Amino acid sequence: MILTINGGSSSIKFAIYKKGKVLEKIYSGELKRIGLPGMTFTLKGSNKNISCIGDDYISAMSCLVKWLKETNDIQITAIGHRVVHGMQYTEPSLITPKLIKALKEIIPYDPDHLPGEIKLIEAFLEHYPRIKQFACFDTAYHQTMPPVAKLLPIPHRFAQMGIHRYGFHGLSYQYLTNELEKQAGKKAAHGRIVLAHLGNGASLAAVYKGKSMDTSMGFTPAGGIPMSSRSGDIDPGVAWIMMKTESLSPKQFNHLVNHESGLLGISGTSGDMNDLLKQEAKDEHSAEAVNLFCYQVKKWIGAFAAALGGIDTLVFAGGIGENSPVIRARICKGLNFLGIELDEKRNQQNAPLISEDKSSVSVRVIPTDEEFMIAAIVAKMVKTINKTTP
Incomplete structure (x- = not known):
C-alpha cells in the first residue's frame, strides 16, 4: 500500500492506495483547521470524525500516524509527499538526508509551504524509518516549458541564483493531461490545451503535445491570477509603495500578498468564492472580487491561445472549476471568437463535456486528483528501484 x-x-x-494492475484507493481523508480552533480529522466516504488532542501541526501529524498504526488493514510499503517548491530539485526523488538539508536551505524562497512540508517528511521518517519515502515536486511538470517562458525580466545575476519561472499545480496538471487522453483520446490530449485549475490556489497552464508550454504562476505560487488570499501578479511599483507606506518588512510583505490579498483583499470579507457569490448582489466589493477573478482567467485563456497558436480544448478543474457553473459561464462569455461556446444545460449539471456540439473548442470539467498522481509516481519509482537493486 502507498x-x-x-x-x-x-x-x-x-490517501492510501493498494498496488495492483491499477491503483485502488482504500482510504482518504483530511485534517483541517490545523493551528486554528476546532481542528477536525475526517475520513472521506464516511461520517466518522476522528478525535484529536491539540490543534497544532505536531498534534495533527501525531493523530494521523496514530490512526494509521491502529487501523489493522493498513500495511504501508511506500510514502509519497507533495512538495510544492524544490528550486533545482524538480524530478520526483527518493527522500534522503541530503535532500532534506537542501530543502531546508531554500526555505527563504518558499516560507509558506516548505517548513510544514519538511516537518511532515521528518515526522513520517521518524515513525516509518524503514519505509522508502519520495518527494513529488509540483514544479516537475513544467520543466518542458521553453526557455523564453521561464525567463524573468530581471538582472541575470538573479537567474544564476535559480530565480526564474517554475510553475506549480504540476501534479494536478499531469493528472488532467492523463485523464483527458482517457476521456477524449490521444489526438485531443496532444492538441492545443488550456488547463484551468481554479480553487483557493488557482492557475492556468498552456499544454501542447502533452507538455507544458507556459503557466500563469511564476517563481512562487503567489503569481498569476488573483486567488483566495494571494494577490497574483501586481505592479512592482505598487509593491514598493505598499512596503514604504506601511513600513513592511519582507516577511510582513510576504504575508500580505499571500494571506491578506486576492479575493479576500478586494472583498474585505472572504476569500471563498461561494461566500462571494452569495454576497455579490448586495455587496459591491464581493462583486468586484468575483468580476476580477473571472476577467483575469478569461484574459489568461486568451493569452495562452495566442501562445499555442490556437486552442482545441479548455479544461476546468479544482474546487471552483469543477463545482461552479456560474463562474465557468462568466469566464467563457465572449470567448466565442475563439470557438468556445458552452451548453447551458450541460454546464449547470457539471457534465464532463459542457461545450455545445457545434463548438470548435471542447470545454470539459475534469475533477483533479493530486493524491492519485503522487501514488502513481511512487508506484513507478518503487518498481524502478526494485528492478535496479540487487
Whole structure:
C-alpha cells in the first residue's frame, strides 16, 4: 500500500492506495483547521470524525500516524509527499538526508509551504524509518516549458541564483493531461490545451503535445491570477509603495500578498468564492472580487491561445472549476471568437463535456486528483528501484 501526503498551511490531505494492475484507493481523508480552533480529522466516504488532542501541526501529524498504526488493514510499503517548491530539485526523488538539508536551505524562497512540508517528511521518517519515502515536486511538470517562458525580466545575476519561472499545480496538471487522453483520446490530449485549475490556489497552464508550454504562476505560487488570499501578479511599483507606506518588512510583505490579498483583499470579507457569490448582489466589493477573478482567467485563456497558436480544448478543474457553473459561464462569455461556446444545460449539471456540439473548442470539467498522481509516481519509482537493486 502507498500512503500519499499532501500538506498545506492549515490542512493535511492523505490517501492510501493498494498496488495492483491499477491503483485502488482504500482510504482518504483530511485534517483541517490545523493551528486554528476546532481542528477536525475526517475520513472521506464516511461520517466518522476522528478525535484529536491539540490543534497544532505536531498534534495533527501525531493523530494521523496514530490512526494509521491502529487501523489493522493498513500495511504501508511506500510514502509519497507533495512538495510544492524544490528550486533545482524538480524530478520526483527518493527522500534522503541530503535532500532534506537542501530543502531546508531554500526555505527563504518558499516560507509558506516548505517548513510544514519538511516537518511532515521528518515526522513520517521518524515513525516509518524503514519505509522508502519520495518527494513529488509540483514544479516537475513544467520543466518542458521553453526557455523564453521561464525567463524573468530581471538582472541575470538573479537567474544564476535559480530565480526564474517554475510553475506549480504540476501534479494536478499531469493528472488532467492523463485523464483527458482517457476521456477524449490521444489526438485531443496532444492538441492545443488550456488547463484551468481554479480553487483557493488557482492557475492556468498552456499544454501542447502533452507538455507544458507556459503557466500563469511564476517563481512562487503567489503569481498569476488573483486567488483566495494571494494577490497574483501586481505592479512592482505598487509593491514598493505598499512596503514604504506601511513600513513592511519582507516577511510582513510576504504575508500580505499571500494571506491578506486576492479575493479576500478586494472583498474585505472572504476569500471563498461561494461566500462571494452569495454576497455579490448586495455587496459591491464581493462583486468586484468575483468580476476580477473571472476577467483575469478569461484574459489568461486568451493569452495562452495566442501562445499555442490556437486552442482545441479548455479544461476546468479544482474546487471552483469543477463545482461552479456560474463562474465557468462568466469566464467563457465572449470567448466565442475563439470557438468556445458552452451548453447551458450541460454546464449547470457539471457534465464532463459542457461545450455545445457545434463548438470548435471542447470545454470539459475534469475533477483533479493530486493524491492519485503522487501514488502513481511512487508506484513507478518503487518498481524502478526494485528492478535496479540487487
